[in-house]
Amino acid sequence: MKKIHLLIINAFIRPFIVTFLVVMFILLMFFLFKYADDIIGKGFEWYVILELMFYSSATNVAMALPLSILLSSIMTFGSLGENYELVAIKSAGISLRTAMIPLFILILAISVSSFFFSDYILPKATQKYGSLLYDVRNKKLSFLIKEGVFNTSIPNYAIKIDRKDEKADSLFGIMIYDHSVNNGISRIIMAEKGKMYKTDDGNYLILKLINGIRYEESNGRSGYDPRQVFSRMRFAETEQNFDFSSFQMSRSNEESFANVTEMLNLKGLEKKRDSLTKELDSVVKANKVNVESYYKQTTIAKGYSKIPSKTIEFKDNIITELPKNQRFAIAQNAYQQASSVRQVVLNQLTDFDLRMKDILKTKIEYQRKYTLSVSCLVLFFIGAPLGAIIRKGGLGLPVVISVLFFLIYHIIITVSEKSIMDGGLSVGLGMWLAAIILSPVGAFLTYKASVDSALFDIDYYKQLIVSKFKKKD
Incomplete structure (x- = not known):
């Protein structure tokens, strides 16, 4: 490995670790603010709260890792550009894309590690986190007696x-x-x-x-x-x-949470999806038989009678072909039958929608195992050329730009998942929509950075506007 590769990797590792820890700390603070009422005042031991925070941090890796890669890559190449180190690298005959290769290999290793993390470690951490959070939230309040108020915290x-x-x-x-x-x-x-x-x-x-x-x-x-x-x-x-x-808080059996979709690995998700699909098929068949029973003849063995019968053709409204003294009774009976069928179908539609949403959740979580790894690569190819273009290091402009792009990425993911649950998008397209949209952006920024484009140089645009006005004069 060349010294220039070691220089770039060393310049990336420190801001990556710092930004990852900072992002994890911020997300952990959000967790504490959200569940402060469930934790404070219940007399928990310090190790219980520490264990809950640890598992909560593990579940936040999926959000913290892409953001950290984006921010640290912008800071790394921005700092190299600000200190004219990129200029020295290019003057040595090394292009920007060649200089990005060692970091690309490192990010690729992190992406592969994140896949195994999301498939093996994250389900277990989510299971322990969900179990412990359930116990914490359902623990009774510590015995506090207020003046002038009857307290019924103790049973009986x-x-x-x-x-x-x-x-x-x-x-x-x-x-x-x-x-x-x-x-x-x-x-x-x-x-x-x-x-x-x-x-x-x-x-x-x-x-x-x-x-x-x-x-x-x-x-x-x-x-x-x-x-x-x-x-x-x-x-x-x-x-x-x-x-x-x-x-006193009693710990629940973690195995009771083992079938929750978010707490399954790829094999578990496939097994649950197959079982839910079979259950849905059996429910659909049972509903079909149930509805068809309202339309079949009940007093005559249809299809088994050998006596030939003439087909009746109705030229006008069918109600006019019926005897006048029986029309009202027949119409009322038909209305009751139609109302019964409608009610049966409406009741089954609710169950059908719930089962379909469970199947969609398993498909979404299955694709999420892969999208986490790909998002790390996509955001790296956005952050690295952006840093080379803006040529600013530190926590100023890089933070603003990285947060902006990450918000775009997060909004696309959130809207896509909602559209999948509503039936507007397929699971494959919805879960990969963010990568599909942002990949061309990363390729465009990489091209602009490799040709030394002044894409975010305000002075360049000022000179361009002034030159156009001078030509008109």
């Missing part, structure tokens, strides 16, 4: 306090409705003050009550004595135990 209990002292961890004016008894009559406990703490294993919440009264009603002692018994007991100090295990 309703607790209200008048006032609390958070520094001393003390509660005042406590009222507890205990619905855990089996006779359907709640038990009422009132206390002047109390203190709350958890056991060492965290499974039970202990509420220590001071100076209170317990009110309890019970049914009669025997079947012939229907009178209820009301008891009142005063206490100086007592403890009430609450089961706190339901407030």
Whole structure:
């Protein structure tokens, strides 16, 4: 490998790593802002949040990697052009396309790695991320008792306090409705003050009550004595135990998420698509038989009668050929039959649309495994010549241009996927539409950069306009 190749690769690796980490950090912040309410205030251990952030970062690679390649390639060749290093390379007899070859090989290796990542690692990471996020979002809120409001977070209990002292961890004016008894009559406990703490294993919440009264009603002692018994007991100090295990987060079985489309590899997607297609075919056949039953003759064995019958031809409206005293009944019966068929078809159309969308999702995810790799190559052939043309390094103009092109790429992908789900585009055309549109742009920019075109040089356009006005004068 020539020294010039090592120079270009070294100039690319550092901004690529930096931009990739920055983009991942930004996407991670978006995730935290989105699910802040589901994470904050639930008493999670630090490693649970760290694990969730790690899996979330793995799922963001598909968006961060193309953007990082685009931005770092613009910065690399922009910096080389700004420092006149590209001029020195060209003066040595090395064209821009030849200088791009080592980076092209590196990007090709990254693209192939991204394909294996999206097929092997990403489904597992998405599965763990989805499972953990489900557990986090469904974990009950930590036990917080507000003043003057009944709290029903603990099953079978309703607790209200008048006032609390958070520094001393003390509660005042406590009222507890205990619905855990089996006779359907709640038990009422009132206390002047109390203190709350958890056991060492965290499974039970202990509420220590001071100076209170317990009110309890019970049914009669025997079947012939229907009178209820009301008891009142005063206490100086007592403890009430609450089961706190339901407030702890339990991890779901990850295998229950294994059949989700986004969590499957290529083989899994093919298997799920085939099974969904077979189910759809069986449903269509069953619906066809169901609808045809409304039109078949039910009182005569059609096709098995050997008695010849004359074909009846209707010259006018069929209703005029029917007996007058039976027209209304026949028309009403036909209307009811048509309404039944219409309702059956409408009910089945909803199920048909849902199954078709599931099949389309599997096809979209199947194509996405390949489009991620190709998008890295396409955006590289846009970013590298753009950097050579604008000849600006750093995080100024390259960031603006890269974000602009990435937004165009992302919008095309989003609109295409929506069009696929709506039936406006085929899966193959829709998923590859961004590459089809942007590939000619990359080829055009590469050609312009190889011939030293002043495509984004404002001074060039100013001189061109001034020269045209001078010619007219």
